[in-house]
Amino acid sequence: MKRIPDKFLCILTLTSLLTGCWDFQDINRRSVTISVGVDSVNNNAIEYSGENARMIPSQSTGNNSQSPQSSLGISTFSDVSGKTFEDARENYTLQTPFPDFLGAVRVLVFGKNFAQQGIEAYVNRINRIFGYRKSLPLVVSEQHPTEFLGTNVKNNISAGFSIESTLDHLHSEGTAVYPKIADIVSDMAFGNIGFVLPYVGKRNDSIVLLGYAVFKEEKMIDILDIQESKGLVYILGVNPLRVEAIHQPSKENNMLSTRTLLKKRKIITSYKNGKVNIEFKAKAEIQIQFLYNVEPLTDDDKKTLEDIITQRIKREIASFVIKSQKEYKSDIFGFAKYFRADNPNIYKKINWKDTYPDANFSVDIKSKVVNINLFDPNAKDFFKEQK
């Protein structure tokens, strides 16, 4: 009695299970998508474009090589359109030889038309389809996604790889903002706030970050140039960095190359007399990388340099925030999160969308020259001293 049920159950389980491996599909027999582009074309139809990895087996003819090689190529697909996402998707499926694999998608590109009409539906689609990763970056492209993703990029394998690598590198350096789908979905769920997406374009067969696309209520309302959007990076970026050459205060014809890191950033919110007060505080650590001409650097120079940089940062941040209040009337920085964290009861009572444009915003930056990159411009030259 003891042994029979064990064996019986084993056989029963095994035979019923061996009827098929239902989800078994080798990765080399799937269509690995690298990037996806979405745009809106005639009569609001959805058009998909993108890049797939193409694995080509090639028998090598050389005597030395003994293993079959395969080369990784990129093939683009385009002109796949439909009235809805599902229709477009179905048209795409009709032309692909293998099932789709979406886990390796590196970037999602929106065309300008589509961005202006609103990206909420598509972002929800990406969020809920388990094939996609939620750590996917989103960008808006200057050119139509088909043309943009079809670029033969000279310094990378494909446009998709190039966008992601560029953004990743700029983000870790501290000079760009790089939101992922998870961040956008979180902002959308919060409500009352806007967000920005990187705006990229093609320049001389390279992919370049041109600026940022501003979104209010999930629709694109403006495009900012990269030079105008430093304030944005100071507030939203991770380890924001500012690199700039400034005239040496005591020697006008000499330039100092500076590298400033914004640290210990705090956003403090309060509510007084019916008005929201937002204060942005940070510490700027300035490193003088090198002097164009080696001239002595006085303490006054350093002090003046600190003041100059403080003022510039304050101006850039303040002007950008005022623009978001007066022009866009949208909290693209997410100050609402801080306000709700500090004053949850007041937040429940007010309407943030109406209150934000009138909020008082102040910036407090404390700068300090922390080092001169292990260089001593004030060193005494022995022979020159003796003359």
Place this chain on the structure above:
Amino acid sequence: MRKKKAFLEKIQELKQNNLGISIRELSINGNKLFILYVSQLTDKNSISNNVIKPILQYSRKEKISIDVLFSTVLYVDNIATDQDENKMLDYILEGKSVILMPDEPHYIIANTIKVEKRNVDIPQMQTGLKLPQDSFNENFDSNLSLIRYRIKDPALRIDNLTIGKRTKTKVAVIYINDISNPKYVNEVKKRLEAISVDGIIESGYIQKFLLNNPFDLFPEIGIAERSDRACGGILSGKICILVEGSNFALTVPETISDFLDSGEEHYDNIYTSMFSKLLRIIALVSTLTLSSIYVMIISYHPEILPPQYILALASSRISVPVNSFVEAFIMEMVSELLREASIRLPKQIGPAIGIVGTIVIGQAAVGAGVVSPLMVIIIALSLLTSFSFSDFTIINPIRVLKFAILISTGIFGIFGFTMGLTIITILVLSTSSMGLPYGAPIAPFNFRDFVNFFLGDITLSKERPNYLRTKDKTRQ
């Protein structure tokens, strides 16, 4: 007169039955003496110098008798008398010499055994760098001496048993009386005494008889090829079983942590010990799961990996005609075949064929595009890691279970992989060695035993393993 006649008939019967018994007839002062022995099992020098010579040189006036021979004539060290006629043949076939006289009811049994045996050799299976190199051989006395010279405790007990109706194999149950738990000792002896079989050729037979259930997957009894490993076990509270004709001693009870111990760590640095144990655990898990993880990632969940790895994996498999499951299954079968073949290759050509075979097969398979390079690496790793265990019997069930997990992963992906591992864990945890839980000291968990297992340091492990429930708990 009748007695004498019956006696002579008995002698004739022994001569005629082609038993290979030699009979030497001596006559001293008119008294006849017969010496019966099997020449292949007898030390000819000993029987000539210690038995025949002193008898022939007997010149005293006293009448020669069995008692006189026993106490004053024979030079043999191990000598006894008996009067049971039925046992006489057993003694002769054992290799002892039987000396009898026609009118005497008693006969003398002299131990002049000499069998062909190997010298104490270096271990073949349980090797290491910093280890004693004396290993057991097939000779019972030689093995006993290897244990006796290490443990000189008066409490050391050697219970001798004879098992096998036709082979009459000597089996010794060795333990230290005031350490081992009498429950285990009695259980072992009870099971051994209950064995009723024609013959025991090797300790593997005894191993099977001692098991709770022949269908149990995991080895519940450890084997020791070296005497220091056997003695280490005895000092911990285990029971060692020596079987005549086998160069492997059995140690009982064993838990899975004992199979992960090569013995070398106890004689080496603490950090080396910890590192080696960790490596062995990784080796055990990787032997079991490497190919399944490969199938799982390639065919079910490539999104676990970062994108550049996914593309690299996909491009490495582009020319492979079969799917990953079939590829893994076939390569695992090939590696098992190679393993079996390499064990039995003659020593002169073995290594060469092994190297050429593996390189040729591996290279050719990749060159032909039949398997992907990554699969070959995984199979090679899986095969190599399975050799990192001193007691190789733990790997045998793993080799079989590897295929079960592969099938389960091939059908259900990561869920099948986890369920397969769970089923194996359940089988391990429900096995018991003589009533001792197999998973000790991990489950049921004992912190001190677990730490001692990892550190393997004699100065720090002051107490014997708790799960053996020894009488004497402290080592120091």
Place this chain on the structure above:
Amino acid sequence: MNETLTNRQIAFIVIGALVGDEFIILSHELAQGAGTGGWFTIVLSSIIVAISAYIFAYLGNTHKNQTLYDYSRMLVGKYITYIFAFIYIFYFLIFSSISSRLFCEDIKIFILPRTPISALYLLLLFAIFLVVDRKLRVLARLCEFYMSIVIIGIVIVLTIVITQGEFVNLRPFWNSEDFLSYIKASHYMIAPFLGFELLGCIAFNKDNKGSWKYAILAVFVVSALYIYTFETCVSVLGVDDVIHYKLVFLNTLRSVDVPYLDFLKRLDGIAMIFWFMSMFCYLSLFVYGTVFYIKKALSKIPYRIILLSVLGLSAVVFSIPKSYEEAYGILNAISYLIIFTALIIPCTLLILTKVKKNEKNTR
């Protein structure tokens, strides 16, 4: 039949019975009820659960070598004990079957879309049969081994993931105006904290003297794990988005790519393995609870027959709900039985035990 365990095994059984897949799904409902102050709800609920666990441990230690069925029979008589046993059987059976149904549905939707759930369930049943057939000792060893790996693993994963979150999402930690909501949200904590009634299936002996400490510690370890999971999910996704996902934790992991871990940067594979391990312990414990009480009530029938019948019955209950939402609804409805299984029955037995003790002392 009354098997005894070490204190550590008892603690891990409590952990295994409580956790299940709750660390995956807990934040979804709790954030709806309590927002960012969910940690307070968890702390509050864990205190109540710890008290109930203490009662079970106290009863077990007072009535040595007897399980709940045995001492209940002694205290309230045969027929009321049958009613108690029936409540536990029903409770454990429905929970194990419907939870397995939800588990298989989750796997199908999230990972294996084309695999039929009956195949998944069959594999699960086979493994559950193997472990429950070998009774409580082996089950306890499995829980001890598996849950320690799960807890250590989940804590490491959470620690890595929480570094990728934003601190501002966790605030405000406390808002006095929402105090009532925090308390009301405790009803979302019923499902995460049920299962420790399995303490009634364990017989305590003299070696289990301090077992109440271990039981309470187990409850607090589980609640610390829940708090950590909740805070991690909220910090990464934000409290407004956490409420949308049933399998919150896995969605949190899908949102995060940890750059410094290189090939391990996507952690959801590892978290899924932990999910399966803890869910397996949970389901096996509940099936064991069912079989245990049936065996106690109908002692003449062999254990294996009861086990096979229970698995058959589970398969039937498994197929009853027609949709995911229906199964979820059944589970939520049945979870209110905890009032009987964890409060009324043990408190009744406690009072009667105390009364009997007093009677003995006065005599």
